[in-house]
Amino acid sequence: MAIITVENLHKTYGTHVAVDDVSFSVDEGEIFGIVGRNGAGKTTTVECVAGLRTPTSGRVTVDADLKQQVGVQLQDCTLPDKIRVGEALALYASFYSRPADWRALLEETGLDPRTAFAKLSGGQRQRLSIALALVGNPRIAILDELTTGLDPQARRDTWESIARMRERGVTVLLISHFMEEIERLCDRVLVVSAGRALAIDTPAGLVVRVSGGQRISFRTSASVDALKDLPDVTSVSRDGDEVVVTGTDDVLTAVVNTLPASQLSALRMERTTLDDAFLALTGHPAS
Amino acid sequence: MTTIIRTPGLGRLAAVETRLFLREPLAVFFAIGLPAALLLILGSAIPGFRDPVPELGGLRVVDAQLPGMMVLLSVGTLALSTLPTALVVYRERGVLRRMSTTPVRPAALLAVQLAINAAVAVTATALTLALGHLVLDVPFPRAFLWFTVVVVLGAVAMFAIGLLLAAVSPNSRVVQGVGAAALFPLLFFAGMWLPRELMPDPLRRFSDFTPTGAFGQGLVDTLGGHAPSALHLGVMAGWALVAAAFAVRSFRWQ
Numbered sequence: 001m002a003i004i005t006v007e008n009l010h011k012t013y014g015t016h017v018a019v020d021d022v023s024f025s026v027d028e029g030e031i032f033g034i035v036g037r038n039g040a041g042k043t044t045t046v047e048c049v050a051g052l053r054t055p056t057s058g059r060v061t062v063d064a065d066l067k068q069q070v071g072v073q074l075q076d077c078t079l080p081d082k083i084r085v086g087e088a089l090a091l092y093a094s095f096y097s098r099p100a101d102w103r104a105l106l107e108e109t110g111l112d113p114r115t116a117f118a119k120l121s122g123g124q125r126q127r128l129s130i131a132l133a134l135v136g137n138p139r140i141a142i143l144d145e146l147t148t149g150l151d152p153q154a155r156r157d158t159w160e161s162i163a164r165m166r167e168r169g170v171t172v173l174l175i176s177h178f179m180e181e182i183e184r185l186c187d188r189v190l191v192v193s194a195g196r197a198l199a200i201d202t203p204a205g206l207v208v209r210v211s212g213g214q215r216i217s218f219r220t221s222a223s224v225d226a227l228k229d230l231p232d233v234t235s236v237s238r239d240g241d242e243v244v245v246t247g248t249d250d251v252l253t254a255v256v257n258t259l260p261a262s263q264l265s266a267l268r269m270e271r272t273t274l275d276d277a278f279l280a281l282t283g284h285p286a287s
Numbered sequence: 288m289t290t291i292i293r294t295p296g297l298g299r300l301a302a303v304e305t306r307l308f309l310r311e312p313l314a315v316f317f318a319i320g321l322p323a324a325l326l327l328i329l330g331s332a333i334p335g336f337r338d339p340v341p342e343l344g345g346l347r348v349v350d351a352q353l354p355g356m357m358v359l360l361s362v363g364t365l366a367l368s369t370l371p372t373a374l375v376v377y378r379e380r381g382v383l384r385r386m387s388t389t390p391v392r393p394a395a396l397l398a399v400q401l402a403i404n405a406a407v408a409v410t411a412t413a414l415t416l417a418l419g420h421l422v423l424d425v426p427f428p429r430a431f432l433w434f435t436v437v438v439v440l441g442a443v444a445m446f447a448i449g450l451l452l453a454a455v456s457p458n459s460r461v462v463q464g465v466g467a468a469a470l471f472p473l474l475f476f477a478g479m480w481l482p483r484e485l486m487p488d489p490l491r492r493f494s495d496f497t498p499t500g501a502f503g504q505g506l507v508d509t510l511g512g513h514a515p516s517a518l519h520l521g522v523m524a525g526w527a528l529v530a531a532a533f534a535v536r537s538f539r540w541q
Contacts, residue, residue: 050388072388077381082310083303091303094296095391136389 009058020195033186041195071133086113096136123154179274193282215272235280322357355506361411366445371453375462434509441502447530454538477503498526
């Protein structure tokens with residue numbers, strides 16, 4: 001049952017087209033990811049969903065009260081320096097007609113309620129931000145680039161907080177450009193590039209759809225251009241002598257039949273990743 | 288306005304914002320401490336300030352000129368520095384934007400900030416009158432109703448100018464710089480350093496039409512027991528209307 005439906009969304013700023021005909025729907029209880037590089041139109045899309053921007057054309061339907069039942073965590077939104085963690089949670093809880101128990105949320109953050117916002121680390125601020133997005137007891141949480149700029153441990157802690165949202169039955173709309181984050185958390189993912197929707201699938205489905213699931217890497221000084229025309233090959237990327245090729249189950253055979261074995265070294269087969277899928281779809285790495 | 292008053296959590300928002308204001312020792316000092324201290328120090332230390340002056344109709348400087356300027360200093364600092372800086376910082380740091388995703392509109396935060404700064408201005412004014420009365424033996428304003436009218440009208444004009452400043456400033460550095468750059472000439476026109484009685488005629492005439500010249504003279508007049516001039520009331524009302532209209536038209540939430 002779709003709780004968010006976006007149909008043919010367009011958003012232009014002057015002559016700049018930020019979102020160009022994007023459609024998707026999010027089911028209740030789902031963690032839905034939107035990936036794309038900076039400037040791909042991810043933030044504009046979710047801001048239209050949250051009611052913070054008006055679409056130029058197209059339709060956004062959200063089966064929830066936008067103010068009361070949608071919790072939003074935006075990029076670059078901070079709090080006053082001197083507000084304390086406990087004060088902020090109690091204050092934001094008081095804005096809603098049926099708030100969550102802010103003391104329980106405070107406990108989950110593991111933060112000292114007396115700490116001033118200015119004294120929190122990046123990871124602690126993000127944990128508070130997630131708690132603030134949940135303090136209204138929302139049906140939908142919209143989280144924009146939550147883990148950008150965090151160290152690996154803080155990123156993992158944040159992922160745990162998001163995973164707990166699924167247990168609460170909260171529908172999550174998550175923007176990210178970390179493929180590991182998407183792979184770990186999201187049920188389905190929308191890939192956007194230059195304002196256009198390129199694919200919607202499960203993370204595993206995207207990997208299979210794009211590459212057939214095989215990825216091989218090797219070193220060579222020879223030209224690999226001939227590989228690009230082979231039917232079993234979906235993508236070829238090269239960094240100096242390091243070459244990565246993705247494709248169907250027969251991609252390995254295709255490579256060794258095309259390039260002389262004497263010119264190949266350090267040949268390895270690996271499982272393809274969402275990073276490869278993103279690269280094949282958009283023609284660019286995600287980050 | 289009624290939707291702001293019925294905002295859920297408005298009381299808690301006001302309480303939290305008040306605590307945040309009081310956690311900034313410098314803001315409290317400049318708005319309340321400095322005017323009160325200047326009143327006491329200048330009023331006690333400069334002997335001439337406590338002698339009747341014929342040019343002032345037999346009043347002492349501490350009776351009307353000095354407390355009038357201290358009220359003006361307090362309102363001017365709050366309106367041109369404290370309030371607009373707080374609002375621009377809130378906009379710049381996404382505090383208003385975060386609030387716009389909740390059931391509470393960011394206009395409620397603006398209203399609360401305005402109310403807190405107005406309350407601090409009233410506190411500073413009351414403190415100036417009380418200290419002047421207790422320490423310097425200054426009588427309470429005999430034209431008390433007129434005094435209240437001038438304080439309210441002058442504060443509305445100054446806060447409207449402060450809101451306009453917040454509306455057009457792109458960032459907090461600009462708002463602080465422009466606020467300070469505007470405050471000092473405005474205090475000069477009010478007679479902070481050169482009482483208006485001693486200004487050359489053309490300068491005083493010009494000062495009549497500045498918001499602080501009208502406000503300052505209105506304070507000095509009513510503290511001295513006289514009614515304010517219609518010209519000064521009109522100048523304050525005009526600045527209030529024009530600045531508020533431009534502020535409302537140009538204010539951005541993000």
